[in-house]
Amino acid sequence: MLEKVLRVNALYDFYQPLLTPKQQEYLNLYYLNDFSLGEIADRNQVTRQAVYDNLKRAESALETFEEKLGLFRKYKTRLTVISKMKSLAGHLDREESKQLDSFINELESLD
Amino acid sequence: MLEKVLRVNALYDFYQPLLTPKQQEYLNLYYLNDFSLGEIADRNQVTRQAVYDNLKRAESALETFEEKLGLFRKYKTRLTVISKMKSLAGHLDREESKQLDSFINELESLD
Numbered sequence: 001m002l003e004k005v006l007r008v009n010a011l012y013d014f015y016q017p018l019l020t021p022k023q024q025e026y027l028n029l030y031y032l033n034d035f036s037l038g039e040i041a042d043r044n045q046v047t048r049q050a051v052y053d054n055l056k057r058a059e060s061a062l063e064t065f066e067e068k069l070g071l072f073r074k075y076k077t078r079l080t081v082i083s084k085m086k087s088l089a090g091h092l093d094r095e096e097s098k099q100l101d102s103f104i105n106e107l108e109s110l111d
Numbered sequence: 112m113l114e115k116v117l118r119v120n121a122l123y124d125f126y127q128p129l130l131t132p133k134q135q136e137y138l139n140l141y142y143l144n145d146f147s148l149g150e151i152a153d154r155n156q157v158t159r160q161a162v163y164d165n166l167k168r169a170e171s172a173l174e175t176f177e178e179k180l181g182l183f184r185k186y187k188t189r190l191t192v193i194s195k196m197k198s199l200a201g202h203l204d205r206e207e208s209k210q211l212d213s214f215i216n217e218l219e220s221l222d
Contacts, residue, residue, distance in 0.1 A: 069129070
C-alpha cells in the first residue's frame with residue numbers, strides 16, 4: 001500500500017493539471033491528506049462507491065499519462081545523471097565546479 | 112505562418128500521444144506532410160470545414176497541454192543549459208571532459 005501511495009503521489013506531481021477538478025480533489029483528500037473513502041463521500045454528499053470509482057479512474061488516468069509521456073520515468077533518470085554530475089563537480093577546480101553547480105541548479109529548477 | 116508551423120510541430124512532438132487518432136492524423140497531414148485542407152477532406156470524405164474545425168481544435172489542445180505542463184518551454188531551457196555545459200566540457204581535462212560529455216548525452220537522450 002505504501003508503494004502505491006508513493007507512486008500515485010509522484011504521478012500526481014507530474015500530471016495533476018491534466019486531471020479534472022473532481023479527480024484532483026479526491027486524490028488530494030485521499031492520498032495527500034489521508035481522508036477515508038467515507039469521509040470524502042460525506043463531505044461531497046455522494047456514495048462511498050462513487051468516491052471509490054472516481055479514485056480508481058483518476059489513478060488509471062495518471063498511469064495512462066505516464067505510459068504516454070513518461071515524465072516520472074524521465075525525471076528519475078535525470079535525477080541519477082544529476083547526482084553523477086554533482087559528484088564530478090566535487091572533483092573539479094573551484095571555478096569550473098562553481099559553473100557546473102550552477103548549471104545543475106538550473107536543471108533541477110525545471111523538475 | 113512559418114512560425115506557426117514550427118510551433119505546432121514542436122508542440123506535436125511533445126503532446127502527440129495525448130491527442131485523438133483523428134487529431135494526430137489531420138495535424139500530421141497538414142503540418143508535417145503539407146496536405147491542403149481540401150486534400151485531407153477528400154481523403155476522409157468529410158467537408159473542408161470539418162477538417163479546418165478539427166485542426167483548430169487540435170492546435171488549441173496542444174496549446175492547452177503546453178500551458179498545463181510546459182514541456183516545450185522546459186525543453187528549450189534545458190537546451191540552453193546543456194549548451195553551456197558542452198562549452199564547459201571543452202575546457203576540462205580529458206577524463207573529466209569525457210565524463211561530462213557522457214552525462215550530457217544521457218540528458219539529451221531523454222528529450
